[in-house]
Amino acid sequence: DAGVTQSPTHLIKTRGQQVTLRCSPKSGHDTVSWYQQALGQGPQFIFQYYEEEERQRGNFPDRFSGHQFPNYSSELNVNALLLGDSALYLCASNSGISDTQYFGPGTRLTVL
Amino acid sequence: GENVEQHPSTLSVQEGDSAVIKCTYSDSASNYFPWYKQELGKGPQLIIDIRSNVGEKKDQRIAVTLNKTAKHFSLHITETQPEDSAVYFCAASRPNTGGFKTIFGAGTRLFVKA
Numbered sequence: 001d002a003g004v005t006q007s008p009t010h011l012i013k014t015r016g017q018q019v020t021l022r023c024s025p026k027s028g029h030d031t032v033s034w035y036q037q038a039l040g041q042g043p044q045f046i047f048q049y050y051e052e053e054e055r056q057r058g059n060f061p062d063r064f065s066g067h068q069f070p071n072y073s074s075e076l077n078v079n080a081l082l083l084g085d086s087a088l089y090l091c092a093s094n095s096g097i098s099d100t101q102y103f104g105p106g107t108r109l110t111v112l
Numbered sequence: 113g114e115n116v117e118q119h120p121s122t123l124s125v126q127e128g129d130s131a132v133i134k135c136t137y138s139d140s141a142s143n144y145f146p147w148y149k150q151e152l153g154k155g156p157q158l159i160i161d162i163r164s165n166v167g168e169k170k171d172q173r174i175a176v177t178l179n180k181t182a183k184h185f186s187l188h189i190t191e192t193q194p195e196d197s198a199v200y201f202c203a204a205s206r207p208n209t210g211g212f213k214t215i216f217g218a219g220t221r222l223f224v225k226a
Contacts, residue, residue, distance in 0.1 A: 004155075031211070042118075042201050042216035043156065055211040090155055099144050099205050099212040103155035 002027055004093050004104035012110045013081050021076040021107045025093030031055075032074040033101060034066060035090040043090055049074050050096060078109075086111045114139040116204050118217030126225050131189045133220045135202035138183065142204040144212070145178060145185050150199045150219075159200075160187070192224045 005024045013019050025032050031050045035043035045058035049068035068074045072093075078085055088108050092101040115138045125131050137145075143164040148156035162169045162176045162185065169176050175188045185204075189196055199221050205214040 033214075035216075040219075042116075042203075042218050044216070045214060048211050048213075050211060056208055056213055058213075099207075099214070100146065100158065100161065101214065102158060103148070105153075105155045 004029075004091055004102055006089075006091050006104040006107050008107060009105070010108045010110075012112065014112050015081055015083060017081050017111075018077065018079045019081060019109060021078075021089050021091075021109070022073065023076070023091030023093075023104060024073045025091075026102050028095060029093035029102075030072050030096045031094045032068060032072065033092045033094075034074070034076045035092065036060070037088040037090055037106070039087070046076070081111045083111050085109065114204075114206075114213075114215050116202060116215045116217040118202050118220055120220060121218065122221045122223075124223040124225065125192050127192060127194060129192055131192050131196070131222055131224075133187045133200055133202065133222075134184065135186070135204075135217050136182075136184050137204040137215070139204065139206055139215070140183070141206040142215075143207070144205040145176070146203050146205070146214075147176060147187050148201045148203065148216075150201065152198075156201060189222075192222075194224050194226050197222055197224045 033048040034046040037043045048056040052068045063079045088106040090106045091104045146161035150156045178185045202217040
């Protein structure tokens with residue numbers, strides 16, 4: 001039973017560029033949430049997708065957007081990258097009837 | 113706004129001793145409290161959770177307690193082992209417009225000395 005997978009593992013971008021991160025949920029899960037984890041901090045909620053729609057959103061600017069596909073996989077897009085966007089981006093999934101989330105290994109984004 | 117405070121930020125114990133991590137939450141609508149363990153270079157791993165209708169839950173060497181009135185919850189690890197060394201996060205989750213929203217604490221770095 002595959003867990004949550006994310007790609008790529010690491011990514012280096014420069015300020016002003018755009019980035020797309022990808023996530024495949026755990027088998028049987030239909031809800032995907034994205035989190036940003038700065039070094040030495042806890043994960044910060046970005047948004048949650050269910051049935052291909054954004055259902056919840058945290059305090060992140062519109063530069064952060066996402067998408068969920070019919071197979072429940074998801075993308076996180078960040079436009080106009082800032083140095084402060086450097087972080088570990090985590091994807092978590094759950095079954096729609098449960099709030100128990102399982103995390104992927106994350107994508108380490110470095111903005112230079 | 114919603115907030116979860118976690119203490120201590122760093123905890124060092126001798127192998128075999130117990131470790132306790134404490135969290136407080138501000139949102140009274142929170143009803144689910146998971147704990148995650150994060151090892152270097154990995155994503156958070158769910159180790160135990162508790163719901164608001166339960167006061168205590170135990171799984172082998174790990175236990176969680178919840179005091180809804182005081183909005184406190186704690187993680188207890190007994191007979192610590194070097195492999196317990198990691199960063200531990202508490203979280204509080206509440207229902208929110210058809211889904212849920214989870215707020216994490218800042219983490220506790222646990223060192224278990226052999």
